[in-house]
Amino acid sequence: MTSALQPPASAVVEAVTRAIAEDLTPLGDLTSALLPSNLVATARFVSRGQGVVAGCACAAEAFRQIDPSVSLVWSVDDGDPLDAGTVLATATGTLASILTAERTALNFLGHLSGIASRTRVFVDAAAAGGAARIWDTRKTTPGLRSLEKAAVRAGGGANHRGNLSDWILLKDNHIALFGITEAVSRARTMWPARAVHVECDRLDQVHEALAAGADALLLDNMTPEQIAECVAVASQSARRPLLEASGGITLETVAAYSAAGVDCISIGGLTNSAAVIDIGLDIEPL
Structure with a gap:
């Protein structure tokens, strides 16, 4: 095997x-x-x-x-x-x-x-639009995550975080408390060897995350056109972060998101549906 x-x-x-x-x-x-x-x-x-x-x-x-x-x-x-x-x-x-x-x-x-x-x-479906990889999520059956993530690999996809210890993902609830700049700074101080991934749902947040030095951006609940604009901004950065699209992406729309230029597209439905x-x-x- x-x-x-x-x-x-x-x-x-x-x-x-x-x-x-x-x-x-x-x-x-x-x-x-x-x-x-x-x-x-x-x-x-x-x-x-x-x-x-x-x-x-x-x-x-x-x-x-x-x-x-x-x-x-x-x-x-x-x-x-x-x-x-x-x-x-x-x-x-x-x-x-x-x-x-x-x-x-x-x-x-x-x-x-x-x-x-x-x-x-x-x-x-994603390959019809661009080169984005398909990622899974942590929306897995309790107790079967390693098996289900291996099945995603067998299907040609790639694995997102295996668990909360893999790397830092600053989502909206974290950002609401600290703000992006402060949250990234805290993450760098406490866990200097870990990648810092920041969720953004607006272009101004993308600018702030880039300035803060985020390693990856999760572009959440945006249209393909909005994603493409964020990709263009991130690509002009001195150090382009990994770019992930997520949020309500379907078989009918995944090609358009792939064409927008992101590196990966995360789909919870791979494992939970x-x-x-x-x-x-x-x-x-x-």
């Missing part, structure tokens, strides 16, 4: 452990316990529609935790395209183990592939 597209192994193990405990506590898989213990089967993970795959590591971990003797052979990797009928992987082993791991594996594959697929759609990709487990006749 491509390492750059994978979440940390520890995050995979932790998330799958929680999911399996949720599914099997307190008495285990009562239905699969009815099956003969020596009954062996082969099953295939098959996509029912189009998309981009993500979550292979989580599916593999689900089988490893249920029964490491089950053989799981992958035909795709995270980031690969899916069509209806694409075989993602083939599992061979005890039927009871395959059926016990099935739902946990499919939940992760469907959810994370949905995020990767949604991301790819935005990436392609993506539809699940339908993936099924087809068991061969015994």
Whole structure:
């Protein structure tokens, strides 16, 4: 599996452990316990529609935790395209183990592939207008952020802050208290090694953030025309900061924002609104 597209192994193990405990506590898989213990089967993970795959590591971990003797052979990797009928992987082993791991594996594959697929759609739409990268946000499912951000990478997007410790992002509520210049100064004094990112929703704030030496500007809730004006001003600065567009940007408008000249466009809907990709487990006749 491509390492750059994978979440940390520890995050995979932790998330799958929680999911399996949720599914099997307190008495285990009562239905699969009815099956003969020596009954062996082969099953295939098959996509029912189009998309981009993500979550292979989580599916593999689900089988490893249920029964490491089950053989799981992958035909795709995270980031690969899916069509209806694409075989993602083939599992061979005890039927009871395959059926016990099935739902946990499919939940992760469907959810994370949905995020990767949604991301790819935005990436392609943005590319029609310009070179802006598609960023995610912290609007993630609690406990699954590392997995969901990896799925964004699998879809061709890039990651915004992983958490509040990554860098400083001065938003409207911070700025309302200190003002941009004072807030940037405080950030430089307290956290001198961290990037300082400033939210701006007016051109005058862009001028102030540039003068204060911000490393990045979040241009929030502006039209593409307003964004282009801000980009022109920032590009004349002695040190052009990274420029992010955000706020209500849709598939219909993302190309126009990309054409405005920003470096990245953040979309909360990549992780909080993506539809699940339908993936099924087809068991061969015994």
